[in-house]
Amino acid sequence: MSTAKLTLGPILFHWDADRKRDFYARIADEAPIDTVYLGEVVCSKRSPFFDRHYPEVIERLERAGKQVVLSTLAEVVLPRERRAITELCAQTDYPVEVNNAAGLSAASGRPHRIGPMMNVYNERSMAYLARPGAAHFTLPAELPRGAAEGLARTAADLGAATEVQVFGRASLAVSARCYHARAHRRTKDDCQFVCGEDPDGMPLRTLDGQDMLAINGIQTLSHSYVNLIAELDEMRAMGIDHYRLMPHSVDMVAVATIFADRAAGRIDAAQAAERIEALDIGAPFSNGFWHGIAGHRYWPARLHAAST
Amino acid sequence: MTGAPELICPAGTPATLRAAVDAGADAVYCGFQNATNARNFSGLNFTPDEMQAAVGYAHARGAKVLLALNTFPPAGRFDLWQQAADDGAAMGIDAFIVADIGVAAYLADHHPGCRLHLSVQAAASSPEAISYYCERFGVRRVVLPRILTVPEIRQLKSEIPCEIETFVFGNHGLMVEGRCSLTNYAVGRSTNMDGVCSPASEVHYQRAENGALTAQLGCHVIDRFEAGQQAGYPTICKGRYRAPVRDDPYYAFEEPVSLNLMDMLPSLIGAGVDAFKIEGRQRSRAYVGAVVGAFRAAIDAVMAGQTPPSADLIALTEGQKQTHGAFATKKWR
Numbered sequence: 001m002s003t004a005k006l007t008l009g010p011i012l013f014h015w016d017a018d019r020k021r022d023f024y025a026r027i028a029d030e031a032p033i034d035t036v037y038l039g040e041v042v043c044s045k046r047s048p049f050f051d052r053h054y055p056e057v058i059e060r061l062e063r064a065g066k067q068v069v070l071s072t073l074a075e076v077v078l079p080r081e082r083r084a085i086t087e088l089c090a091q092t093d094y095p096v097e098v099n100n101a102a103g104l105s106a107a108s109g110r111p112h113r114i115g116p117m118m119n120v121y122n123e124r125s126m127a128y129l130a131r132p133g134a135a136h137f138t139l140p141a142e143l144p145r146g147a148a149e150g151l152a153r154t155a156a157d158l159g160a161a162t163e164v165q166v167f168g169r170a171s172l173a174v175s176a177r178c179y180h181a182r183a184h185r186r187t188k189d190d191c192q193f194v195c196g197e198d199p200d201g202m203p204l205r206t207l208d209g210q211d212m213l214a215i216n217g218i219q220t221l222s223h224s225y226v227n228l229i230a231e232l233d234e235m236r237a238m239g240i241d242h243y244r245l246m247p248h249s250v251d252m253v254a255v256a257t258i259f260a261d262r263a264a265g266r267i268d269a270a271q272a273a274e275r276i277e278a279l280d281i282g283a284p285f286s287n288g289f290w291h292g293i294a295g296h297r298y299w300p301a302r303l304h305a306a307s308t
Numbered sequence: 309m310t311g312a313p314e315l316i317c318p319a320g321t322p323a324t325l326r327a328a329v330d331a332g333a334d335a336v337y338c339g340f341q342n343a344t345n346a347r348n349f350s351g352l353n354f355t356p357d358e359m360q361a362a363v364g365y366a367h368a369r370g371a372k373v374l375l376a377l378n379t380f381p382p383a384g385r386f387d388l389w390q391q392a393a394d395d396g397a398a399m400g401i402d403a404f405i406v407a408d409i410g411v412a413a414y415l416a417d418h419h420p421g422c423r424l425h426l427s428v429q430a431a432a433s434s435p436e437a438i439s440y441y442c443e444r445f446g447v448r449r450v451v452l453p454r455i456l457t458v459p460e461i462r463q464l465k466s467e468i469p470c471e472i473e474t475f476v477f478g479n480h481g482l483m484v485e486g487r488c489s490l491t492n493y494a495v496g497r498s499t500n501m502d503g504v505c506s507p508a509s510e511v512h513y514q515r516a517e518n519g520a521l522t523a524q525l526g527c528h529v530i531d532r533f534e535a536g537q538q539a540g541y542p543t544i545c546k547g548r549y550r551a552p553v554r555d556d557p558y559y560a561f562e563e564p565v566s567l568n569l570m571d572m573l574p575s576l577i578g579a580g581v582d583a584f585k586i587e588g589r590q591r592s593r594a595y596v597g598a599v600v601g602a603f604r605a606a607i608d609a610v611m612a613g614q615t616p617p618s619a620d621l622i623a624l625t626e627g628q629k630q631t632h633g634a635f636a637t638k639k640w641r
Contacts, residue, residue, distance in 0.1 A: 075484060076434045077455065086436065102436035105443070117487060121380040121501065124410030142489040142498055143382065150383030172490050173483040173545070176455030176634055177641050179560055183551050188641035204549040206529040207522075207557055212494075212549070215560070220483070222493055288496065294526060295493035 004236060004263040006256055007035040007163060009246045010071040012171070012216055014046050014196040017053055023247065024057045028064035030253045032260035033245070036061050037097055039071035039088070041115075043178075043217045044081045045191070058094070069095045074117040075174050075218065076102040097138070108132035116140055116165065117174075121147065123154040130158045138163040138244060141170040141226070144292035145234070152239040161242055164235060166228040167255055168246025169201065169214055169221040170286075170295060179215045188218075199249040211283065212296075224286035224296050229262055229272045231290055236263075250281045312611045313576075314583040316374070316473060317600045320352040320590055325362045325373075327597040332604030335372035337405060338362065338589065339503075343385075344392040345376040346429060346485075347589040348503030360399050372402035376589075378427035380408045380486070380500040390414060397422055405451065406430070407486050412445040425449040425473070429486035429500070435467035442470050449473055451585060454481055454567065455634045455641075458579050465580035474576060476569040477599055477621070478587025480633055482545040482562045490544040495526040506543045513539065538628075540564045566625035567633050570603065573610050576635075595624055 008027060011020060027033060038054060038061075040047045058068050072085045082102060089096050089106035098107050099115035113136040120126050120137055129137075137155060139148055139162065148164065155162045178188035180195040180202060195202075201214030201221050214221040225248070228235070232243065243263065245255055255276070262272040277285075288297035317333035319325035328336045339345025341353040354362060359375075366373045375396040381389040389411050396404060397419040404422055406412045407429035415422055428451040432438045441447040449471035452461065465472055483490070488505075492498040495510040512524045519535025523542035530542035540546065545561040569576065573584070584607065586599055602619035609616040622628055634640045 074487075076437065077460070082434050082436060100434075100437060101430070101432060101440050102434040104440050105436060119380055119408070119486060119500065121408065122383045122386050122410045124386060124413055125408060126410075128409050128413045140489075140500075142492045142500070146384060147382035147501075154383070170489070170493070172493050173488040175483050175561070176453075177482065177561070183553050183558075183560065187639045189638060202551055202553070204551055204560055207532050207548060207550065208529045209550070210528065212528055213490075215551070220490065220561075289489075289492065292496070294496035295489065297496075 003241065004232070005034040005242045006032060006259055006263065007242050007244045008033045008037065008252070008256070009165065009168070009244045010037045010039050010041045011247045012042055012169075012219065012221070013199055013201065013247075014043070014049075014193060014217070015199060016196065017050050020050055021053055021057060023252070025060055026253060028060045028066060031256040033066060033256050035067040035069060035242070037069045037071045039097075041071050041074050041099055041117075042174075042219050043195070044073055044078065044084060045188075046193070046195075047084065067095075069097050069113060071097040071115060072099045072103050074099040074115070075176070076100045077176065097136075098134075104129075104132075111135045114138065117171070120151070123150060126151055126154050126160070127158060130160055134160065136161040136163065136242070138165070138242075141165055141172075142289045142295060145231075145238075145290050146292070148235075148240065148290075149238045156239050162240045163242035163244055164228065164240050165226055165246060166232070166243040166259065168225055168248055169223070170226050170289065171219060172213070172222055172295075173220040175218050175220070178218050179220065180217050183215065191217075222286065222295060224284045224298075225281055226287065226289070227276060227285035227298075228287055228290055229259060229276055230269050231287065232259075232263055233269075248281070250279055254279060312607060313581055315600065315603055315607055316583050316585040318478075318586055318589040318591065318596060319362070320347065320349075321593070322354065322358045322362055324591070324593045324596050326365060327593045328600050329366050329369050329371045331597045331600035333371055333600050335374055335402065335583075336362070336366055337374040337376050337585075339376040340392050340395070342388060342392070343379055343501065343503045344381075344389050346378050346427075346499065346503045346505075347376070348379075349508065349590055352590060356395055356399075359395070363399050363401065367400070374403045374405055374425065375401045376405045376427070377411060378405050378407045378429045379503045380429075381410065382501045386410065393419065403448070412441065412447070416445040420446075423448050425451060426470075427451055427486070428453055428475070428481075431484045431486045433484075435464060438464075438468045438470065442468065449582065451475075453484055455484065457638055458572070458575050458635055461576070461581065462579035471582035472580060473583035473585050474569075474581050474635075475567060475587055476573070476576070476584040477603065478567060478591075480562065480565055480567040480631060488545075491525075494528050494544060506541065511542055563629060565629040565631045568621060568625060568630040569632060569635055570606055570616065570619065570621065572632065572635060573606055573616065577610060599624060
């Protein structure tokens with residue numbers, strides 16, 4: 001069985017440049033994370049705020065022994081978005097994670113990664129993408145364990161790696177429309193970057209006050225945080241060897257440490273559950289997608305202390 | 309642009325298919341009774357025998373039948389999609405509407421003569437993405453996501469090696485299709501894998517003493533209607549929610565509204581659109597007949613250089629509201 005590796009997914013939210021730099025500096029210095037995905041995945045309007053800081057952040061992370069992977073946009077429509085994804089997929093300095101089919105041709109012929117928005121649901125899609133060089137697949141957030149097991153087996157046959165998001169809000173939808181701007185009675189072109197006001201997304205509650213979703217610009221996320229720490233052993237046995245933590249404003253070094261301790265067997269499942277619930281993230285955990293039930297649910301329910 | 313654009317019409321049942329063909333559809337799209345298509349609702353869709361008969365009926369009247377094979381087979385279940393592809397090919401289906409790379413690769417490998425259309429569920433919205441599918445799988449037409457303006461469509465057309473099909477009427481999907489797990493998050497049925505969005509089995513209406521009606525999907529309240537107000541179907545992206553920056557509940561994504569581009573047909577034709585698609589395989593035979601008839605007359609008039617007859621389709625729209633959506637202005641975004 002290969003070594004379990006913890007990865008840190010791209011920051012989905014519009015954090016300001018200082019916050020991102022401080023965040024990655026601390027990840028570099030303190031977090032037991034092997035691979036860090038960098039890049040603006042959600043909204044191309046945000047890119048200019050951080051583009052010039054990448055060289056410094058990459059250097060810092062690499063000096064700390066982290067592997068850096070560059071993630072592309074998930075939605076590509078405008079000329080500047082087309083240029084961005086084509087350039088990113090054509091560069092050869094860093095491995096790239098492709099999140100939109102617009103990058104596939106430019107990335108082919110060299111090893112590259114396929115991100116969770118690329119809809120690899122089955123063995124044939126995986127095998128097809130592997131031929132021109134896809135060697136690492138992060139599975140769609142909604143994929144249930146049975147299908148994940150089949151894909152992990154296919155990946156092993158292809159010599160590719162499999163990754164699953166194990167912590168953080170799940171991406172549920174993207175749109176051309178910016179719902180952050182809409183909430184503030186603005187349009188996307190005149191958004192004034194109001195998404196920056198919500199470091200973990202803007203909460204959407206149902207009419208009877210139930211927390212349900214979180215808005216992040218054009219993206220809709222789950223209110224609950226995916227937490228698959230209790231499923232790490234099962235994933236490991238399936239051959240899934242990369243576990244993705246999504247950045248949030250909660251202490252991500254603490255999150256990474258708990259997952260690393262659990263993956264290495266330094267703490268048992270009960271201790272891990274206890275420590276992760278003590279983080280007090282302000283939202284319930286969920287693992288329903290993995291178990292093939294409603295995504296917002298946590299199974300088994302008895303571990304779901306924070307839920308209503 | 310070589311000829312008149314095709315009118316592509318929905319059919320959830322054999323009777324609706326006949327109505328669409330009789331009302332002037334150039335092509336009808338439909339699916340089998342399982343998860344291989346994105347309208348996998350009970351009581352809807354075609355048995356293999358019905359599909360074969362539908363192909364016969366349509367072909368005898370000069371219309372085509374397109375098979376919606378536009379969901380994403382999860383690992384371990386590919387056989388179902390493979391069977392649908394094989395059955396469709398044997399029946400003489402005119403084109404397969406596909407979204408999944410594995411399904412496209414299977415059809416290109418095993419049925420190389422078949423015509424492939426790229427489903428809106430593939431979310432291909434750039435020349436690079438569309439060209440990828442054309443070059444790899446021989447895709448001949450792309451169904452565009454409902455997120456592009458007319459000038460963007462015109463530009464796109466000049467950069468891709470295939471035909472363009474755009475939606476012109478019906479449900480106004482807000483999320484990038486094929487990338488939406490909202491239903492699965494709420495109730496545990498996947499739009500991508502199971503072909504269901506807001507399944508009726510999970511919809512509940514509750515009447516309060518004051519007559520107000522609450523519409524729920526699973527355990528989530530999606531909207532509430534006062535007594536006497538017409539109640540809408542609870543779809544997550546058409547629901548009302550509360551947000552910290554809003555004093556009152558609001559439609560966080562979009563109001564219940566239907567897309568209607570009838571008055572934009574000339575500009576869409578000018579932009580190079582090759583086919584117009586009407587949404588609504590879940591709709592009744594009467595609805596489909598009326599909408600198809602109206603668009604048939606409008607396209608024929610535009611192609612004859614005449615002003616399209618004014619057709620009042622407002623009664624057939626969701627919540628009696630219609631929109632140009634993203635097509636008319638970037639402000640929609």
